Amino acid sequence: MTAANTKGKKILVVDDEQDVCAYLARLFQEHGYSVTCAFNGNEASQSLEKEKPDLITLDLSMPDKSGVRFYREIKSDPALSRIPVVFVTGVTGPGGNPKDTERFYRTRRQVPPPDGFIAKPIDQQEILGLVARLVGVP
């Protein structure tokens, strides 16, 4: 994966932690993506109206539950439902592995499974690899 391959690919980073947003934005930018940040679900929805990204990273456990609302909204909108979504969160399932955590989110938050799952603390190679695969970068 090179920055040249990712050029023009857009990522929407949604996280209520401004520093996490800043970190992910800078990490993705460093690898050639263009990034928009949103600090809650409402901001994320507004951002989608302006521009459709190639991928969304989303912290589902934001205080106002707007992350869950936002996720349900895009999954039920045919125009948006195909955008891959990666959950990035510090709250993990009982076993801590991605499968457990995915099940945990599906049952606890009553949401469809995401396209990918990254647990905090974020492993840079893991998230870059996952994002590249999901946006179709060779």
Add this chain to the structure above:
Amino acid sequence: MEKRDAVPESRTPSPTEKKVNGLELACQRLFDEVPCYISIQDSELRVIEANLKVVEDFGDPNFARCYTLYKGRTEPCPECPVARTFQDGLEHTSEEKIFDRRGLPHDVIVNTRPLRNHTGAIAAVMELFTDITLQKHLERRLHDSLDRFHNLFDVVPCYVSVQDRDFRILEANRQFNESFGGRLGRHCYEIYKKRPNRCPVCPVAQTFEDGRTHSTEEVLIDNNGKQVHVVVHTAPIRDSQGNIAAVMEVSDDITEVRALQDELASLGGLVGGIAHSIKNILEGLRGGIYIANLGFRDNNQQDIRTGWEMVERNVRRLSPMILDMLYCAKERSPRRLPVSLPAVTREVLELYSPRCQQSSIKIEAEVAQDVGMILGEQKDIHALLSNLIGNALDACLSDQDEEKAYCVKVKVFQEAHRAVIQVEDNGAGMDEETRSKLFTRLYSTKGTFGTGLGLLVSHKVATEHGGTISVQSTPGAGSTFTVRFPLATQEERKPS
């Protein structure tokens, strides 16, 4: 005992005499061998005749008085059935304790009967004793067992009740009576649960059905309306035919265990919350280091500054969290120094004003200057007020209603003998469920922002300073937290 029926040997008895003699012999044998004590007393209460069993157990009467022979007394017994029969010619019965020649006691039932001479006058009284020592012994043991059973039933530290097939309480122990009132005959579901009809899952009914013991966990409501968490065990009580006549219900109070479990669960929640917050702080630190490193690599001052600011910000976030954790971990009593609530309030407001300006939330202060001193630890009051104002700002920030002009009002005033701080916001507000859990251990609605420590610390500070903390809230309209502290007396205000 002398032989009384010697027949003269000089002549051959007639057949009638033979018959009479035979009958007398049979009577004598019966008199001697009957398995009870029989004696005959004259009007002086002398024993003029007694059967073999009396002689064996009490010795030869030899015309002794019956009260001496049977009871070792020197005076007649106050209630003497023999004397009464002499008096009224009727049969009498009484229960007595007599002592044999070895001094062993015998419980007996005494029957007396008059013996009349040919003129019909009472010549003597026959006294017949039936030995009921064994029965008496069994009766006493039964009585003791019943006493012991009742004591056990009463002192056992559980609620014990016995129900019939209609779920009516037939019997109950002392602890039951103390908590649920001695209302026998009422339905168990009315008494234990204050329900108008029977419970859908009933261990008593199950035991009536299958004759086995059953256990469930239930929440009862005692006579003061207090919830009692119990583990219930039921067991069948069978009649002599083996049919289930009733069911015993034993309920063990586990309210305190439940409370501990809840506390442990919220402690688990706290640890989870703290771990989550630390993960976010760690992520901020890693992000800061990453961006600063990019800046060093590219010699980009902007990146270095941004990265370093992120590191600083996240290190700053750690310290209050750790202080809160330490505060909650310790049982302590604060020093009792005079503290001015208006002064502390001004300090905290100053601290928060940049954040308010940044997020365009208006902050209003109404601080009365004549509020008396309270006694305590200044930095604790500072922490409490910081938590409350910080929470109020968070409540406004999380509301996201574009129509609203967000405002936090802080009031400090005096009310009777109390100094009062009130922090009011028009933010998100809380529903009843959230409000009820607020000051119990560790509860957070703030996801990544909150560990649940803040209000716990506030509650601890308020109570450790002899004060109270309360909240009023309406979802969508906002919340008001009120803390009341006792004022220091004139004496206490003087510096020592």
